[in-house]
Amino acid sequence: MAGTSEPEVFGARTIQELVALMEKKDGLRIIGGGTATDELPKRCVPSRNVKELKSFEKWDRHFTFGPAMTLAEIEDIGRKNLPALLSDAVKTIGNRALRNAATLGGNIFSMMDDGHARTLFAPLLALDARFEFIRGSDIRNETRTVPILKLKEFAAEEMKWKWILSKIKIPNEDWELAIFRKLGPQREFGESSASFAFLADIQDRTLSTVRIAFAGKIILRSAEFENSLTGLPLPLDGNAVRSAVERGGKMFDEESRASGIENDEIARTQFTNLLRYSLEQLAQP
Ligand SMILES: Cc1cc2nc3c(=O)[nH]c(=O)nc-3n(C[C@H](O)[C@H](O)[C@H](O)COP(=O)(O)OP(=O)(O)OC[C@H]3O[C@@H](n4cnc5c(N)ncnc54)[C@H](O)[C@@H]3O)c2cc1C
Structure with missing residues (x-):
């Protein structure tokens, strides 16, 4: 029959319409801008017309972002009204x-197709982003909140049960130091792409909080490592920096082994160099 391979593209304008559509159509996939692939899924619904999925809010304690916001819309909010890491990272993706x-949403969920985290994953990981999902049921809608470290597992095991990402919540916190670096090809995405994010806060001349994230083929964030740095007196001395970088390298190796990924020497060197650079910013009087 002619035309059977054409994708079926559905439409929804409200979250309730999307929930109902998801319930009715098996195998329906949500798509964003469609820039990540050349081929649309067989059955899909674009998120861009669903108004609730495009909203942005800034509250005293957190930000919420709709997953259908375009990267340009986020960029246009401006750095002073966004978490600095996210603002810096968004600008490095492709061109305007x-x-x-x-x-x-597309930037985050692309990794569910091939296991390779895209540019925004490391900043969102360092920022402790949480993902809110919604789905319909016979009686009423259900919601579920998933922390970023559990997102991959949730997507693999639960999303077939028609959960829809409704918002991304990020705590609104002030940081003394926020460093983002994109690794691999600039302005595009390739095999060696990865991101590094570092946040630090200072109280009474000690390092009161630190968060370190790396995401590409390997995803790295360790509460144990961060806790080992918390409370160090500032400015950091050379030994403290050297010892932290050495432990950071070991952590990278352990995580590579644990995730069954062959140790990538280039990524490891990039990670330890950026860790050293970030800690050295705290070594200056
Ligand atoms: C020239 C060029 C340069 C690029 N540079 C970069 C770069 O620097 N960094 C980078 O990270 N990427 C880059 N990309 C890849 C890609 O464009 C981005 O990752 C982009 O953010 C993907 O978003 P999208 O909305 O187009 O995703 P889509 O192509 O629409 O979707 C990607 C995947 O996510 C799923 N998805 C989308 N939205 C949702 C949702 N709301 N809920 C659940 N699943 C969803 C889709 O089903 C699909 O599986 C580049 C691409 C090109 C062509």
């Missing part, structure tokens, strides 16, 4: 034309 189409 790409960012006009590409969405936040």
Whole structure:
């Protein structure tokens, strides 16, 4: 029969319409700007017309971002009204034309297709982002909140049960130091792409909080490692920096082994160099 391989594209304008559509159509996939692939899924619904999925709010304690916001819309909010890490990271993705189409949800969920985290994952990991999902049931809608470290597992095991990402919540916190670096090809995404994010806060001349995230083929964030740095007196001395970088390298090796990924020497060197650079910013009087 002619035309059977054409994708079926559905439409929804409200979250309730999307929930109902998801319930009715098996195998329906949500798509954002469609910039990550050349081929649409067989059955899909674009998120961009669903108004609730495009909203942004800034509260005293947190930000919420709709997953259908384009990267350009996030960029236009401006650095002073956004977590600095997210603002710095968004600007490094493609060019402005790409960012006009590409969405936040698409950037995060692309990794569910190939296991390789995209540019925004490390900043969101360092920022402790939480993901809110919604789905319909016979009686009423259900919701579920998933912390970023559990997102991959949730997507693999639960999303087939018609959960829809409704918002991304990020705590609104002030940081003394926020460093983002994109690794691999600039302005595009490739095999060696990865991101590094570092946050630090200072109280009474000690390092009161530190968060370190790396995401590419390997995803790295360790509460144990961060806790080992918390409370160090500032400015950091050379020994403290050297010892932390050495332990950071070991942590990278352990995580590579644990995730069954062959140790990538280039990524490891990039990670330890950026860790050293970030800690050295705290070694200055
Ligand atoms: C020239 C060029 C440069 C690029 N540069 C970069 C770069 O620097 N860094 C980078 O990270 N990427 C880059 N990309 C890849 C891609 O464009 C981005 O990752 C983009 O953010 C993907 O978003 P999208 O909305 O287009 O995703 P889509 O293509 O629409 O979707 C990608 C995947 O996510 C799923 N998805 C989308 N939205 C949702 C949702 N709301 N809920 C659940 N699942 C969803 C889709 O089903 C699909 O599986 C580049 C691409 C091009 C063509």
